[in-house]
Amino acid sequence: MNKLNVTIMHKLPNRIRFKISHRIKNLENFSKMVKSTNKSIYLRYNSIINTVLVKFDQEEVYLQEIIYRVITGISIENNMSPVKLIEDYYENSINSLSMYSGGAILLAFLYSLGGRKLKNLQTGMNNSALILTTAAIIEHAYSDTKRKGFFDIEILPAIYLLKSYFNNKSVITIILMWLTTFGRHLIIRSHSDKIVRIYRLKDENNKCHYIANIQDDNSIENLNDLIYHIFFYNKISNDMNDRYITLQ
Known part of the structure; x- marks a missing residue:
């Protein structure tokens, strides 16, 4: 299977649009994961161009939570595979x-x-x-x-x-x-690209909880990635950038 990618096309304080690399197989389950118990969240999936638009009330839910809920939903649909998050959409590599x-x-x-x-x-x-x-x-x-x-x-x-x-x-x-x-x-390389791994845990009531492990994407996929690794990559500082987010 090709690597899962979620690209942020644009974002505003109360809405965000994603481009996803793989089609959503079960929109109902995906929507439940993104919305959780928040009824103010609106989700629209365009199956033709494979984009997801999410509108939300910024006073009730944070933008970052929406991002990682979308990633979690994509990962769940694909056997908990890691997902590459591309936030800096305009930094284009050499084709x-x-x-x-x-x-x-x-x-x-x-x-x-x-x-x-x-x-x-x-x-x-x-x-x-x-x-x-x-x-x-x-x-x-x-x-x-x-x-x-x-x-x-x-x-x-x-x-x-x-x-x-x-x-x-x-x-x-x-x-x-x-x-x-x-x-x-x-010389331009997007430092905002992340690899997100989702882990699923069940509590004593058999309810699922998800933990997202966020790491900098240090893969070499093109020439500017190679140049960055040769001259600028610092493994120690990158290892210290790991983060964990818990989703209910």
């Missing part, structure tokens, strides 16, 4: 197409450093790198627009550099295109 374009740029650049080189081959490598980079930038802009309603301003310098390439045919121009668009994602 596969941008990695391929970066590799093509690197090959073209290394070939340009050689003493003996064929001009036509160099041009072909440059053009291939340009096509991949342009496609990666378009995909990046599309995903930003789809997610946020607009694309980041970092796209605009890349468009100018694209025009410049047709004048100089230089691989350096393509490198600058790639760096202006994806460079910051090499």
Whole structure:
């Protein structure tokens, strides 16, 4: 089974929307887990795009409790599997197409450093790198627009550099295109991602209680995760960040 993910799309003091990685199998049981005994909580599940909207009275229930109740409900539905909580939704990692374009740029650049080189081959490598980079930038802009309603301003310098390439045919121009668009994602890493493990306990009355163990997500899933682990990761401080929350 793929890793369970719960992403916070947006949150306000009295409402929060989640994107979940797996479909809810039993909406009635899931709703009972989220609402508990609080009748002011309203829950709506969109099975088409797999999102959950929760509205609540902030004077009766805390936002954090809603978050961990949703996670608990997802975990229960999937045999108490751990759930990855993604809170910092806008910090996007480098996707596969941008990695391929970066590799093509690197090959073209290394070939340009050689003493003996064929001009036509160099041009072909440059053009291939340009096509991949342009496609990666378009995909990046599309995903930003789809997610946020607009694309980041970092796209605009890349468009100018694209025009410049047709004048100089230089691989350096393509490198600058790639760096202006994806460079910051090499160092940006969401420190708010968590791995939540849910434990179920039964009391003497056979009533279930749940304990959520929250840990920083230290998995390596992309290039910026790897860079973070090499240069910034501190195991001791991360081990001290473990938290436990009890849910009735």
